[in-house]
Amino acid sequence: MSQNFVEKIARAFAVGLEESHTVRSGDYLSIQPAYVMTHDNTGAVIPKFRSIGAKKIANPRQPVFTLDHNVQDTSEQNLQKYGKIEAFARDLGVDFYPAGRGIGHQIMCEEGYAWPGTLVVASDSHSNMYGGLGCLGTPIVRTDAAALWATGRTWWQVPPVAKVELRGKLRSGVAGKDVIIALCGVFNKDEVLNHAVEFVGEGVQSLSIDERLTIANMSTEWGALAGVFPVDETTIEWLRERAAFIAKRGLAGVPSDADGNGIHPRLNEKHIAELEKRLPELQADKDAYYAKELALDLSAVQPFVSGPNGVKVMAGVGELRRKNLKIHKAYLVSCVNSRVEDLAEAARVMAGKKVAGGVEFYIAAASSEVQAESEKRGDWQKLLEAGAIPLPPGCGPCIGLGRGLLQDGEVGISATNRNFKGRMGSPNAQAYLASPAVVAASAVAGKIDFPGEWAAEMPRGEIRVNLKKTAAGGEVRILKGFPETLEGELIFCRQDNLNTDGIFPGKYTYIDDFTPQQQAQVVMENYDPEFGKIAREGDILAGGFNFGTGSSREQAATALKYRGLQLVIAGSFNETYKRNALNNGYLAVEAPELVNDLKQRFGREKLTVRTGILAKVNFRKSMVEAGGKSYPIDPVGIAAQELVLVGGLENWVKERL
Numbered sequence: 001m002s003q004n005f006v007e008k009i010a011r012a013f014a015v016g017l018e019e020s021h022t023v024r025s026g027d028y029l030s031i032q033p034a035y036v037m038t039h040d041n042t043g044a045v046i047p048k049f050r051s052i053g054a055k056k057i058a059n060p061r062q063p064v065f066t067l068d069h070n071v072q073d074t075s076e077q078n079l080q081k082y083g084k085i086e087a088f089a090r091d092l093g094v095d096f097y098p099a100g101r102g103i104g105h106q107i108m109c110e111e112g113y114a115w116p117g118t119l120v121v122a123s124d125s126h127s128n129m130y131g132g133l134g135c136l137g138t139p140i141v142r143t144d145a146a147a148l149w150a151t152g153r154t155w156w157q158v159p160p161v162a163k164v165e166l167r168g169k170l171r172s173g174v175a176g177k178d179v180i181i182a183l184c185g186v187f188n189k190d191e192v193l194n195h196a197v198e199f200v201g202e203g204v205q206s207l208s209i210d211e212r213l214t215i216a217n218m219s220t221e222w223g224a225l226a227g228v229f230p231v232d233e234t235t236i237e238w239l240r241e242r243a244a245f246i247a248k249r250g251l252a253g254v255p256s257d258a259d260g261n262g263i264h265p266r267l268n269e270k271h272i273a274e275l276e277k278r279l280p281e282l283q284a285d286k287d288a289y290y291a292k293e294l295a296l297d298l299s300a301v302q303p304f305v306s307g308p309n310g311v312k313v314m315a316g317v318g319e320l321r322r323k324n325l326k327i328h329k330a331y332l333v334s335c336v337n338s339r340v341e342d343l344a345e346a347a348r349v350m351a352g353k354k355v356a357g358g359v360e361f362y363i364a365a366a367s368s369e370v371q372a373e374s375e376k377r378g379d380w381q382k383l384l385e386a387g388a389i390p391l392p393p394g395c396g397p398c399i400g401l402g403r404g405l406l407q408d409g410e411v412g413i414s415a416t417n418r419n420f421k422g423r424m425g426s427p428n429a430q431a432y433l434a435s436p437a438v439v440a441a442s443a444v445a446g447k448i449d450f451p452g453e454w455a456a457e458m459p460r461g462e463i464r465v466n467l468k469k470t471a472a473g474g475e476v477r478i479l480k481g482f483p484e485t486l487e488g489e490l491i492f493c494r495q496d497n498l499n500t501d502g503i504f505p506g507k508y509t510y511i512d513d514f515t516p517q518q519q520a521q522v523v524m525e526n527y528d529p530e531f532g533k534i535a536r537e538g539d540i541l542a543g544g545f546n547f548g549t550g551s552s553r554e555q556a557a558t559a560l561k562y563r564g565l566q567l568v569i570a571g572s573f574n575e576t577y578k579r580n581a582l583n584n585g586y587l588a589v590e591a592p593e594l595v596n597d598l599k600q601r602f603g604r605e606k607l608t609v610r611t612g613i614l615a616k617v618n619f620r621k622s623m624v625e626a627g628g629k630s631y632p633i634d635p636v637g638i639a640a641q642e643l644v645l646v647g648g649l650e651n652w653v654k655e656r657l
Contacts, residue, residue, distance in 0.1 A: 548577025
């Protein structure tokens, strides 16, 4: 059976599947990723780990701790927090990288954890970045991280996979950052929301690994759960160069030497040679299925700027130059664009020039090794001579921490990955995103600018949506105790993008002793105050599309469960909502055709409708029967059934300790 690259990697890291099982999008899997990275949030995962009764790490070589987010905070409180994380890592034998070594995602790549053809997760949304090396990187939540520490396993539902063909070649002065800004700006209607993206095409060959890492990283902002590039000779060459660098550097700073022989446990010639032999199998099958196929001509991409305060609005730098948009701050920081290539390009633009008066230009390398290499090349010094203000390797203004935040009324241009309102400082500031070269040129000009003449036209993208293939085989194996079918009346809440505050009001979120009964009483009151009177125990809730967007509060799932609603069906879900639901033993099932039919029949007059339609959810046949029609759903496999039966991930872990 043919598979795409994402499905192949997922199959390789799945646990407990029957040998004949061909993994498809929609499958619920029990997975054992190669590595799980946590950063400063390790401090929040530790009590979760202890609360489930765990005493030791199942596989100490699987977790990686990197302190990177709040590294500018040298208060006693933060230093104590960092000290506790380091002590925990030391006591349990976990690889640990201290504050100052760099941003976790960069370390995962530099130290060979993000290995091509493997599955690596992190409790951070920018784990997509590992896809630049052909590694399936995808985010998890903190409960998953605790489960992985304790058992080595968690669960994952394979997302729909989109193929993005990059055609042609970038022009001089255009960078990988411009490509992902173009993709976010051209395909700005949630075309790849909650998809995994595979980048293919002749254009890929001309992109450096640094550019691939940038594009994969910001596939997060595009809405994707993963963005994966092919494993090719460019990948192999980068690994060999990195291994050679480490051989010269030595193993100082490497937490563990698996063989104790002075050879890097991951980045070594033997490991790379084995990977090179596997190149033919580390690719999608020719007739693999993709939910969507998109295309972009790289030769039509120019230096773009996204914003203000959003990644899906873009303009050419020439257009913004004519608007004379003055800036107050510029940033070359973060995991997306602070590598050696980025700093070199910025230094080239700024050579012999000075940062404009009234502008603050902040720089921070993605890692200590990046900074050392940039210093060796002379690029770091050129930036400092131009007037750049250095920050330590790590996160900072990108996430609104430390020095250099945007103040009320200020305008900033940044080579980071997010420019959401208020993220980099005041919500009354404006933030734009651009490539390192455009940021550097703007810092010199005092306004958004970049040399050269650039045409006004925007690139055009192509997209094709493919009909979903039905899986060959048939019935799903049902565990003892899990129902083959569920029946209940559909109660329809038609709103799309219903956020978690509408489902469970924020004012109750931090009341620690708020009981399940109290959760049940207030569920959906922000969405529809009449919901509590309309809903009955045993109903099946049918929602709209992108159900559960917004805050990650898990009570938005548990409150529906405690209200006695058997499960929630929606056109689609926010992925974090879906994880929180199943982590609490509650099913969230997608049936877009059913939701569209309900919308057509019941319209928009009422927020909540008792439909009078008896729905029968058949888990063995992966089907919902309602109103005389049958609607397909993704198979609820063994991994999901186990979580429902035991009441969630924490109980699942406790059973295995």
